[in-house]
Amino acid sequence: MPVPTSDVIQWLAGQGWNTNQETGCPLVMGPYVPDTPDRIAILTATSGPGFMLEGVTDVCGFQARVRGGQSGDGSTDAQAATEALAYHLDALIFNAAYPCVLASGRVLVAAHRLAGMPTPMPQASDDTSRFTYVCQYLIEVSN
Numbered sequence: 001m002p003v004p005t006s007d008v009i010q011w012l013a014g015q016g017w018n019t020n021q022e023t024g025c026p027l028v029m030g031p032y033v034p035d036t037p038d039r040i041a042i043l044t045a046t047s048g049p050g051f052m053l054e055g056v057t058d059v060c061g062f063q064a065r066v067r068g069g070q071s072g073d074g075s076t077d078a079q080a081a082t083e084a085l086a087y088h089l090d091a092l093i094f095n096a097a098y099p100c101v102l103a104s105g106r107v108l109v110a111a112h113r114l115a116g117m118p119t120p121m122p123q124a125s126d127d128t129s130r131f132t133y134v135c136q137y138l139i140e141v142s143n
Contacts, residue, residue, distance in 0.1 A: 002058070003104070004104060005030075005062065030045075031044045038128070041085075043062050057141060059141075060141065062137055064137065068081050094113075108140070114138050116135075
């Protein structure tokens, strides 16, 4: 049974992610990417390998897309700040205590990257020069 994205958002907020728009970075459900706010993390459910342990657990995926603030001139300061934000989210996932109980009552057994570290996406053609980093994760949950 798939894990609702809202469960993942609540879990990450409980791990210490600052979701405040003014001081942190809101977590929202994808795949829609809103124009505002600038600093935002979009979580989108993706497929995973499926059932493990003869159906005792299900491995689902999610993509974390972290966008930073405007730089206007494509400065490296804006890119470094966005990279740090993406790496912070990655560290929260990596260093979380497992197993834990999600808002739905299901047990999150483990979470890890599907491949490498968060990486930058090519820049969009808008005039804000916002940098975006993306990473794919797998989560194993009890059924």
